[in-house]
Amino acid sequence: MRKIYLAAFSIVFFICCSKEKAADRNKAFEHYRKSFIEALWINFPDYAAASGFHKYDNVLVVNDATTRAKQLAFIKSNLDSLGNYDEKSLNPGNFTDYKMMGNMLKSYAFGMEEMKSWEWNPAEYNVSGPFAEILNGSYDFLSVRLKNISLKLDEVPAYYAAAKQNIRNPTREHTELAISQNTGGLSVFEKDLPAMLEKSDLSAAEKDAMKAKTASAVNAIKDYVSWLQKLDNPTPRDFRLGKKLYDKKFEFDIQSAYTSSQVLEKAVAHKKELHEKMFVIADRLWSKYLGTAPKPSDKNQLIRQVIDKISLQHAKPELFQQAIEKQLPELLAFIKQKDLIYIDPSKPLEVRKEPDYMAGVAGASISAPGPYDKNAKTYYNVGSLSGWSAAESESYLREYNDYILQILNIHEAIPGHYTQLVYSNQSPSLIKSIAGNGAMVEGWAVYSELMMLENGYANSDEMWLMYYKWNLRSTCNTILDIGVHTKNLSKDDAMDLLINEAFQQQAEAEGKWRRVCLTQVQLCSYFTGFTEICELREAYKKQQGEKFRLKDFHSKLLSYGSAPVKYIRELMLEKQ
Missing domain, CATH: 1.20.58 (Methane Monooxygenase Hydroxylase; Chain G, domain 1)
Incomplete structure (x- = not known):
């Protein structure tokens, strides 16, 4: 014993x-x-500031x-x-x-x-964004923020001098973007900063010193733009990354359980499934929108014609931003009614015109505060249509018609990016917020679109048809990005994919081509994250059985912050 x-x-x-x-x-x-x-x-002080940590706001890193x-x-x-x-x-x-x-x-x-x-990539050099974020912040007194800006201004000339020293054989596309965004960003220094300076309680001497520094910064930016415009670069680098670099970047950026080749295979199969579902709905809607007109034998042509008719329902150009603002409370009310997920009412969301220094890549985006600045505003940035021709505006608004605009708002705001990033900031681990995984962030936004419709939001054949069209966007984003950067997909073939298989308007397709020329891998994050979250939900539902509750799944999923889905899956399916 x-x-x-x-x-x-x-x-x-x-x-x-x-x-x-x-x-x-x-x-x-x-x-x-x-x-x-x-x-x-x-x-990396700019990274710190973007995360809401402002101790080093007075530092401008010269690369x-x-x-x-x-x-x-x-x-x-x-x-x-x-x-x-x-x-x-x-x-x-x-x-x-x-x-x-x-x-x-x-x-x-x-x-x-x-x-x-x-x-x-000359567009990597642009001081406007970091300065604007400090200027528009609310985390400290204006005088404190301006003093940080004053010290930061000292390094602007050296910053652009280093940029000119670094740049060798840039791509034509990134050179054009750098010229456009740096020119647009001048308003931060020529308009916004002087206006805030006048409102401040800084002394006259301090204001004069800052005005002189600002003038020097403006000259440095203009000189950089002029240098790029005159740059002798007869054989610019191809914007395509190539398979070797692309696969490595995919591994680091997406952090998926799948390789880029496996994700491409899944995307091609999903595109086929979506086409089949869309044909059934479009065929049912044919007589409603096209009467007794003969149906085309080509299924995609039939889908296209029905979509084109529905797309005529859209906001006026001058009311586009107002239409977005009006829909957000409606989305919130639906989520509360269905008890789908808790949304903290104390976290402010503001719709605003997209700042000029951000223009040229995406038409709508979210600028969220970091984990150190949790209670600051989240901005929903909306691209402006001012200066567009009537034809360009009409094409754009047909793409973002009355149905798709609702899905866009789900994606960008409620319960998409805005909601997920609020949860991410509450994560007890700073790493899961500051090193957030793009496929989780974008994947949640794409998943939330389907989830809302599954639960009855704006239920109609038109909404489902437009949802499938929108879902084709993230699917074809993946096919496009991998095809362009690893398989030398031409612009003509890319436009055929986007217009004839994803049913996009010409303006949207042109914008997506521009985006794939300027970015790499990020366009894969939507479909990859969406796929992994949907697979996780089914596995978790099977594990939980009768105990499964959708709201509980959402709360648990989002509690892990913006960690890669493959790690969240391990934690959520871990045997107790």
Whole structure:
């Protein structure tokens, strides 16, 4: 009997010691993680400001050889430090952070040493955004923010001097974007900053000093724009990334359980499924919109003709932003009625005209506060149609017709990006917010569109047909992006895909071509994240059985912040 007691005591003692050692290892990792974040902000102060951490707002990083060497040393040192931790000994939350930190550092190193976009993308150099964010912030007194801006202004000439030194054989497309965005961003320094300066309680001497610095910054920006316009570059770099670089970037940016080739295969199959569903609905709606007109034998042509008729229902150009603002309370009311997800009413959302320095890539977007600035406003940026021709405006508004505009608002705002990013900021782990995974962020927004319609939102054949058209967008985004950057898909073939298979308007298709020329991989995040979240929901539903509740699924999914879906899946399906 005594031997049995001793054996039992030994087992308990061993378990207790193991638990204590695991706790110590996790505490050590958490201490390191804290110091890692502090050092991260020192090396990447603009990233810190975007996350709501404003201690280094007075610093403007000049991207020269010295800075890159310093940043690479930080990256490699911390990759070595991560190697000191046994990932299997970490608890689930720390394990996910460990993986995300490693991915972040490797992604930075890849960008600096292999992709080297700082050499061929002149649009990476633009000071307008960081200055505007400080200027429009509400996290401190205006005088404090202006003093930070004053110190930051000192480095603007050196910033653009380094840019000119770095750029070698840039792409034509990124050069044009840099000229456009830097020119648009001048308003921050010529209009916005002087207006705020006059409102401030800074002394006359301080104001005069800032005016002189601002004038110097404006000259540096104009000089950079002029330099780009005159740049002798007879054989510009191809904007296409190529398969080798693309696959690496896909791995770092998407962090999917699937490779880019597997995602492409899924997207092609999904496109076929959507076409079949759309034909059934379009065929049913034919007589309603086209009367007794003969039906075309080509199924896609039939779908296209019905969509074209429905698309005539849209807002007027001057009322486009108002139409968006009007719909947001309606979406919120539906979510409350159906009890789909909790949305914190204390987190402000404001619809605004897209700032000029952001223009030229996406027509609608969300600018969300970081985890350090949780109560600041989230901005829904809406592209302006001013200056567009009547034909361009009509094409754009047919794309964002009365039905699709509702889906856009679900995606960008409620319960899409705005909602998910509010949850992400509440995550107890800063890493899951500041190193947020784009496929989770975009995937949730795409998933939320389907989820709302599944639960009866604006239920009609027209809405479902337009939803499937919209869902084709994220599906074809993936086919387009991988095709263009790894398979040399031509513009003609890309336009055929977007117009004849995704049923997009000419203006939308032209805009998407422009976007795929300027970005890489990001267009895959929508479909990839959507696919993985839908697969996770089905697996979780099967595991929970009768206990499954949709609102509980959403709350648990979003509680992990913006971690990659493949890690969230492991945590949610972990056996208790």
